[in-house]
Amino acid sequence: MSIRIGIMGYGNLGKGVELAVAAAEDLELAAVFTRRDPASLKIRTQGVPVVAAADAAAWTDKIDVLIVCGGSATDLPVQTPEYAKYFNVIDSFDTHANIPTHFANVDAAAKAAGKTAIISVGWDPGMFSLARAYANAVLPNGTDYTFWGPGVSQGHSDAIRRIKGVKNAKQYTIPVQQALDRIRGGETPELTTREKHTRLCYVVPEEGADLARIENEIKTMPNYFSDYDTTVNFITEEEFNRDHTGMAHGGFVLRSGVTGGGAKHIIEYSLKLESNPEFTTSVLVAYARAAYRLSGEGSFGAKTVLDIAPAYLLPASPEEQRSHLV
């Protein structure tokens, strides 16, 4: 019998989950929930009902795991605790500073309902959290580094688009190669913000806009750009649509540490992703499998990736895992 997956929200993430579920033999898509008019939504999978989000609770016995595909700013803080009353849930909550609060809210709801909830699943937080945790466990005396990119930062792209005279914009975060090389070479430098990442912007201006002013407003924007070496390129809408609609991303987690006898060691984990949402949802779906199994064992409440043994993520039997992966 397949694990019955529900999708809450049919944006980039929801669509990615649909693809990842279709590719997994032990999972099946049971329903897609939406806040839009269900009749207006066309989904890819044939024969799967599209249901109003408001009616989700009625599906409590027909869904094994609900993957909540909302945004971290306003959707997930409300949705994940709410749906944990009715379903085992997975989310990709990625506002690092608010994870403890979100965890507490989801934990209370899931424990009260006897449900399993795994939050902050994806690649950062998610796979990068795992890389940091394992590296800290085996090299307790060391220094952590996380680099993001090359890839698009949605938040920085949005910030540029809010500037007067900007029609469209995309911002790429790029790790500084020299910094990576120093760490890989055994140094443990204290790096400033500027020394870790550069910011590369492609901006489509409105006709007649003051380009010098736009460039200056970007480069001096506090928090977003002023602490970085930022490059601004003005391009046409045609160039933008041709070259800058991709969703590639990735990054690097490194830990450089010393063991008891004085030997130095470097652990590096990296991701090179052609599609940020497709990879994120592939991670979400693996953790949905884990939530289903943990729920079956009566392990309720909120969890993060740090609380889940990797064996729970794989469809293969423990024997197959030991033969092929250990």
Added chain:
Amino acid sequence: MSIRIGIMGYGNLGKGVELAVAAAEDLELAAVFTRRDPASLKIRTQGVPVVAAADAAAWTDKIDVLIVCGGSATDLPVQTPEYAKYFNVIDSFDTHANIPTHFANVDAAAKAAGKTAIISVGWDPGMFSLARAYANAVLPNGTDYTFWGPGVSQGHSDAIRRIKGVKNAKQYTIPVQQALDRIRGGETPELTTREKHTRLCYVVPEEGADLARIENEIKTMPNYFSDYDTTVNFITEEEFNRDHTGMAHGGFVLRSGVTGGGAKHIIEYSLKLESNPEFTTSVLVAYARAAYRLSGEGSFGAKTVLDIAPAYLLPASPEEQRSHLV
């Protein structure tokens, strides 16, 4: 109260465990067990008893976790199941093909005694197993690659030393950069043995030995060298002792995969280790912490790294882990 660690066997691994335990605030060394005459053994830690291995069973209530530091060929297949009768145990069993059998033997002993046993801990198997498992879980449609080195292969060094006229030898396994570059570039080539690693040998010949014959015997040795591009350098004993006594090692685990919408992704995990035994024992000690906690929860029997949630490896509280590592 600290977790009381016992060390079985005081070679490179045992000494590394001693250093790693000394560096951990929540662990203390309770005893070192040896098959040698205990009176002949000088250990680094003051005030810790050295005990005959034959008397280990009497320590069952004084040790929380015994780290078995024997070799995989003949020691561990006997020792780990034997000591799992009396202790929670950790070993670094690394003969991949025999892991299922070893697991079954240890599992039976540990379950019967109500003990927790974690086998095949280290970096391969160990951290590399984790890298393979997570990458397979999140990219089910993909290709795995494991490269070892640059580092010393003990087995290959031993094989050279068995050749007539060889006084001493060291063999370095070196990953082929071009192969790594192709995979990082997005290709998923089928690589032959020769295309993945080269073998670099430093040989101290006995006086008057036939160098051409030695070189030929190395390069044509089946299994060990004949399928590889092998380079043989003859050096003096002085050069050997000056340049070739290090224990550096490392390697790379890559998975290249495609998600449901056709996007390609590459996951890479790598280790660069100045001391193979020091890093291995640092991993063993982190899993000793996990074995102690799992034993306290009544989770008995044999386990591998795939069965252990990363949270169990860290001394920090779950709250601290969520704040700093997720």
